Amino acid sequence: xxxxxxxxxxxxxxxxxxxxxxxxxxxxxxxxxxxxxxxxxxxxxxxxxxxxxxxxxxxxxxxxxxxxxxxxxxxxxxxxxxxxxxxxxxxxxxxxxxxxxxxxxxxxxxxxxxxxxxxxxxxxxxxxxxxxxxxxxxxxxxxxxxxxxxxxxxxxxxxxxxxxxxxxxxxxxxxxxxxxxxxxxxxxxxxxxxxxxxxxxxxxxxxxxxxxxxxxxxxxxxxxxxxxxxxxxxxxxxxxxxxxxxxxxxxxxxxxxxxxxxxxxxxxxxxxxxxxxxxxxxxxxxxxxxxxxxxxxxxxxxxxxxxxxxxxxxxxxxxxxxxxxxxxxxxxxxxxxxxxxxxxxxxxxxxxxxxxxxxxxxxxxxxxxxxxxxxxxxxxxxxxxxxxxxxxxxxxxxxxxxxxxxxxxxxxxxxxxxxxxxxxxxxxxxxxxxxxxxxxxxxxxxxxxxxxxxxxxxxxxxxxxxxxxxxxxxxxxxxxxxxxxxxxxxxxxxxxxxxxxxxxxxxxxxxxxxxxxxxxxxxxxxxxxxxxxxxx
RNA sequence: GUUCACAUAGCUCAACUGGAUAGAGCACUUCCCUCCGAAGGAAGAGGUUGUAGGUUCAAGUCCUAUUGUGAACACCA
Numbered sequence: 146x147x148x149x150x151x152x153x154x155x156x157x158x159x160x161x162x163x164x165x166x167x168x169x170x171x172x173x174x175x176x177x178x179x180x181x182x183x184x185x186x187x188x189x190x191x192x193x194x195x196x197x198x199x200x201x202x203x204x205x206x207x208x209x210x211x212x213x214x215x216x217x218x219x220x221x222x223x224x225x226x227x228x229x230x231x232x233x234x235x236x237x238x239x240x241x242x243x244x245x246x247x248x249x250x251x252x253x254x255x256x257x258x259x260x261x262x263x264x265x266x267x268x269x270x271x272x273x274x275x276x277x278x279x280x281x282x283x284x285x286x287x288x289x290x291x292x293x294x295x296x297x298x299x300x301x302x303x304x305x306x307x308x309x310x311x312x313x314x315x316x317x318x319x320x321x322x323x324x325x326x327x328x329x330x331x332x333x334x335x336x337x338x339x340x341x342x343x344x345x346x347x348x349x350x351x352x353x354x355x356x357x358x359x360x361x362x363x364x365x366x367x368x369x370x371x372x373x374x375x376x377x378x379x380x381x382x383x384x385x386x387x388x389x390x391x392x393x394x395x396x397x398x399x400x401x402x403x404x405x406x407x408x409x410x411x412x413x414x415x416x417x418x419x420x421x422x423x424x425x426x427x428x429x430x431x432x433x434x435x436x437x438x439x440x441x442x443x444x445x446x447x448x449x450x451x452x453x454x455x456x457x458x459x460x461x462x463x464x465x466x467x468x469x470x471x472x473x474x475x476x477x478x479x480x481x482x483x484x485x486x487x488x489x490x491x492x493x494x495x496x497x498x499x500x501x502x503x504x505x506x507x508x509x510x511x512x513x514x515x516x517x518x519x520x521x522x523x524x525x526x527x528x529x530x531x532x533x534x535x536x537x538x539x540x541x542x543x544x545x546x547x548x549x550x551x552x553x554x555x556x557x558x559x560x561x562x563x564x565x566x567x568x569x570x571x572x573x574x575x576x577x578x579x580x581x582x583x584x585x586x587x588x589x590x591x592x593x594x595x596x597x598x599x600x601x602x603x604x605x606x607x608x609x610x611x612x613x614x615x616x617x618x619x620x621x622x623x624x625x626x627x628x629x630x631x632x633x634x635x636x637x638x639x640x641x642x643x644x645x646x647x648x649x650x651x652x653x654x655x656x657x658x659x660x661x662x663x664x665x666x667x668x669x670x671x672x673x674x675x676x677x678x679x680x681x
Numbered sequence: 682g683u684u685c686a687c688a689u690a691g692c693u694c695a696a697c698u699g700g701a702u703a704g705a706g707c708a709c710u711u712c713c714c715u716c717c718g719a720a721g722g723a724a725g726a727g728g729u730u731g732u733a734g735g736u737u738c739a740a741g742u743c744c745u746a747u748u749g750u751g752a753a754c755a756c757c758a
Contacts, residue, residue, distance in 0.1 A: 439756040446758045640722040
């Protein structure tokens with residue numbers, strides 16, 4: 146690694162100035178004239194040395210020696226810029242082609258694990274756009290962390306117990322009975338979506354009136370199973386494969402909830418008042434206390450949720466991630482607080498909040514609501530814009546942008562959608578490589594020596610550090626930005642350079658080069674769940 | 682009212698979490714296919730990073746105040 150060489154040489158230079166154990170930041174300047182690499186070390190040290198940053202920089206420069214570096218410049222206010230030999234960029238072509246699907250991966254997460262819980266929509270309806278965004282984020286993050294060596298579990302928490310499932314059962318039952326000519330009201334917090342009506346209609350078609358006297362539990366279970374199957378199917382289509390679907394019913398069944406609450410009391414974080422049991426969350430970073438056991442003796446939703454997180458910890462996960470909509474932000478302090486109340490370190494839970502997606506259609510905001518059935522579902526989205534576009538689109542932005550999803554725009558199959566731009570680069574390369582069969586290995590690259598090629602080569606070289614950065618910061622959109630930039634640098638090169646020429650050796654070099662670009666594009670796109678086509 | 686996010690070009694978003702002249706796409710104005718895919722490329726125009734202070738060698742980024750937008754504030758989940 147060339148960065149390591151420069152850092153080592155810098156450390157040696159610093160040692161001669163009697164400076165030790167300093168963290169050196171090496172960055173890639175935006176402007177070419179500021180070198181291939183740069184460091185701000187002199188600016189950082191100036192204060193403690195009580196010296197002018199430029200003086201410090203020059204002293205370091207005078208003591209700096211590194212074979213790979215051809216030139217060192219000091220620039221105001223005190224940056225040190227390094228210009229290096231380009232060989233490492235050309236050598237990287239062979240590295241990429243050799244590593245193939247592994248190029249860009251790292252082992253920083255070796256021996257560490259992550260449990261990422263996301264989507265986790267109640268099985269009382271179908272998935273909507275918010276789930277699509279959270280799903281794209283969670284799954285891409287999982288892919289990136291795996292690529293960085295972590296052991297990652299993608300988990301979906303199924304709320305298959307509680308009031309909402311009762312309402313689901315009642316809603317289906319009501320629709321069914323109404324079809325039998327027994328007009329029945331859907332309960333106040335019931336579900337009115339077309340998928341509910343469909344379930345009832347299918348029941349009527351298959352069983353006529355024989356289910357008339359079935360108990361509510363029958364409709365609850367039936368509805369949960371059908372809707373969960375629908376959810377699982379669309380998620381698979383969306384290229385998300387959950388490792389585990391955890392059932393709330395099971396968790397509650399195997400957890401000792403009374404004991405858990407006793408432990409909270411013993412630790413001084415739960416108390417009884419007005420006939421209910423309360424979590425003293427105000428002492429744990431929340432703005433007020435919350436009820437755990439209602440005065441009718443039943444648990445609030447919080448209790449199974451806490452038990453679920455404890456269950457994950459007991460299964461051996463040392464890093465938990467929850468992906469939630471911002472409408473749940475108040476819930477974070479309660480959940481982390483309750484972990485602390487039970488003696489766990491709340492920092493093992495990292496909650497990622499995503500801003501809700503606003504749906505716009507024909508310039509008018511459409512309110513999303515599962516209940517009214519007016520929402521655009523993930524299935525519809527996939528049908529209309531395609532899986533690649535949907536995954537790419539949601540992976541483009543950081544989670545904290547309040548993004549508008551313009552359905553009309555997303556439907557357009559034009560270059561307004563950047564996924565086409567990136568796919569196009571991949572298809573162009575594939576066409577060339579598929580037409581040229583006799584690619585030979587190159588030991589020493591002699592012909593590739595122009596700035597446009599070096600721009601692409603630098604992008605290729607950057608990929609592993611982009612992956613590492615995206616993993617450490619849990620920001621998949623850095624990958625999406627990267628892949629766009631790589632495609633862009635290729636398109637520029639393509640417009641100026643003819644790859645297949647009379648010179649066979651030169652052509653061979655470029656075929657290896659193109660192959661490396663294709664490998665990197667594919668690896669990067671895979672991390673965000675996009676599969677580029679060889680032809681468009 | 683309290684709490685949490687967010688505010689960058691006309692529009693949608695970046696900016697390697699404190700670095701050098703804030704970058705892309707769309708839309709707008711020009712130009713480039715005899716030639717591996719023009720779903721592409723080149724050039725132009727577009728900005729007091731909501732506002733006002735502060736911290737420091739350095740602020741879109743951190744702190745305070747303020748304005749605007751969204752969300753949450755049940756013995757519902």
